[in-house]
Amino acid sequence: MTPAINAAKKARVRYRIHEYAHDPAAPSYGQEAADALGQPAGRVFKTLLVALNGDGRRLAVAVVPVSGQLDLKATAAALGAKKVAMADPADAERATGYVVGGISPLGQKKRLPTVLDASALDFPTIYMSAGRRGLEIEMAAADLIRLTGAATAPVGRVE
Template identity: 70%
Template structure:
């Protein structure tokens, strides 16, 4: 059980947990998850942390499909800041309580502003890390936004 799964259970949100054997040599955690579970990579979302305006104490979360990339200008705009840059892995791990490759948008140590790519609304459910490598949680994008108090915006790019 992880904090991400605990939050979904406590909130009584419909979800499903998918476990697979993680390969430490996998080039991409998200692509590995999509292949292992046997689903379209457009439905598997990665959780990325960004620094806002160059301040590593001011972080936010971007959740985008593993098949694409995070548009830093778009997330900065969605969060109404001048600039967003990728957070250092150690800062992301410290802020979330999760390890890189297993960072979930749910159950983080501190609630950070979250932006979910609007492509998530194209799918009945989406998959994201459940808090450790080899573990995914599936739920609706609307439930994810409710649980995280996040917003949806066009922040992904191919």
């Protein structure tokens, strides 16, 4: 069990776990998950960490579809910051307790401000990392919002 799965179990939300054989050579962990699960990339979400206002110690979480990219300006606005930049991967791992490619918005070491792309509300359930590469958790966006205290905003940009 990962901390993400334990958090969902403890909260008694409905969820499903999906495991697949992770290929370390995969160019995109998120797209690899979507392909392995047979799901559209817009329904599988990646968890990204950003540094607020240029401060690498003040981090926040953005959860966006793997089919696109994070809109930094929209994310800053949603988080009430002047600007955000992608967090250093080592800082992201230290803050969450997960490795890059397996960072889940659930069960992080410390609860960070979180924003979920509004497109998540278009699906009955969404998929996201369950805390390690090759392991996804599926749940309703409303449950993810409740468990993380996430705001929703259009922070994903379609490529």
